Amino acid sequence: MIRAVVIDVDDTLCLTEAASFALENEVLAAMGRPPMARRVHLGTWGEPLLEAMPKRAPGIDLERFGPLFDAAMRRHVADGRLDVIPPENLRALDELLRAGHRLMLLTSRTGTEVRHMLDPGHVLAGRISAVYHRGNTRYGKPDPRAFDELLAHTGLPAKECVYVGDSPGDAVAAAGAGLAFIACLESGVRRLSDFDPTLVTAAIDRFPDVVEAVARLA
Numbered sequence: 001m002i003r004a005v006v007i008d009v010d011d012t013l014c015l016t017e018a019a020s021f022a023l024e025n026e027v028l029a030a031m032g033r034p035p036m037a038r039r040v041h042l043g044t045w046g047e048p049l050l051e052a053m054p055k056r057a058p059g060i061d062l063e064r065f066g067p068l069f070d071a072a073m074r075r076h077v078a079d080g081r082l083d084v085i086p087p088e089n090l091r092a093l094d095e096l097l098r099a100g101h102r103l104m105l106l107t108s109r110t111g112t113e114v115r116h117m118l119d120p121g122h123v124l125a126g127r128i129s130a131v132y133h134r135g136n137t138r139y140g141k142p143d144p145r146a147f148d149e150l151l152a153h154t155g156l157p158a159k160e161c162v163y164v165g166d167s168p169g170d171a172v173a174a175a176g177a178g179l180a181f182i183a184c185l186e187s188g189v190r191r192l193s194d195f196d197p198t199l200v201t202a203a204i205d206r207f208p209d210v211v212e213a214v215a216r217l218a
Contacts, residue, residue, distance in 0.1 A: 002218045004156050005096050005210070006147075006179070008165035009107040009114070010046070011187035012207065013089060017045050019082045027068045028057055045189060046167040048108045048134060070112055077116050085123060092208040093127045101214065104130045106150060106163065111135030130154075142169035144176025151177070162201070162217060164210055166190060171199040182213050 010016045025035040036056045044052040049069070053060050076082040093103060105128055107114060114133050117124055132150050139145035151158060158178030163170065166184050174181040180201040185192060192203050202213045 002162050003160040004102040006104045006106050006163045011166040012184045014083055014085045015187050017189055023076050027072050030068055089207045092211050095211045103128050106132040108140050109133050142172040144173050146173050147177040168195050171195050175199040
């Protein structure tokens, strides 16, 4: 029985790779640096931002980049250019709630990067019961211990939880922790062939399909 549905943020709950690419290049321009190539961004997509940026922009001053990125991110969120959760995805969350599932987020983002999602006025308020990020977990994906705090706080057995994510690292972390894993392929950045098939419980082409996929597991 699946009691909890744990969801990744980037390119799962909302499509963000292209928006993040534009955001990061805007910050690089403000720093007087040349833009990164899209292939470089795609090749490091899914890695924590401050770990990926030295690969995306070799020699970058992370201490300067961080505050500029935070300010630019707030502008992009306010302008509706980043972290837009489509209405159909919100309806899917509501269907999962009506089916009796507990909903949580687990992401490689920092606490600062998800701060706006924790606001009481955000559309996720009342839908998501907890958010686990690099600020409140000791380990990050693909380490299976990324789920340690979630499982300890909820008291739920791993076999009663499913993780929905978009990357092979998500699958490795979930399977290693004993969770079922649903691969969301909506962004088109990855294909099912990119995943170890032994780690994937189900695959969906669009996030709203998660409702039926979870129902099949239950």
